[in-house]
Amino acid sequence: MKRIFLIILGVFLILQFFPVSRNNPPVTSEIQTNQEVKEILKRSCYDCHSNETVWPAYSYIFPASLLISHHVEEGREELNFSEFGKLAERKQNKKIYEVWEQVDEGEMPPKDYLLLHPKSHLSEKDKEILKQWTDSFDKESE
Secondary structure (H helix, E strand, O other): OHHHHHHHHHHHHHHOOOOOOOOOOOOOOOOOOOHHHHHHHHHHOHHHHOOOOOOOHHHHOOOHHHHHHHHHHHHHHHOOHHHHHHOOHHHHHHHHHHHHHHHHOOOOOOHHHHHHOHHHOOOHHHHHHHHHHHHOOOOOOO
8 A cells, every 4th residue: 555655656756757838829810998997907817818817836736737738728819819800890799708607607707716816706886887888889790
């Protein structure tokens, strides 16, 4: 039993030396919005949906490193506020409306993320600000 534990521990330690991509590419075309909305987005969305990810200490420990890196990669593919200005206006409008849909349905920020990042929680006031912001865009855009 002790031998199995030592083998597992050894494998775990060896896996720590295999780097996982934790990059932050340059911000090329950031979303343009008012400061109040930008602060909410930065606090609650940017770690997964921008090139300004703050990589926490646990993102350097296997297997969390794999999960977090993959989650950020998927988040950036779906919506990247650091490259938002590159999208056509109709696509921007659609993405902004989708932001509200995800927030309204309680899907964003994800509950597992909020457990480790309680400051990212959206207050009712934050939600109202986001709702007013998204209502100013054309929801029918594709």
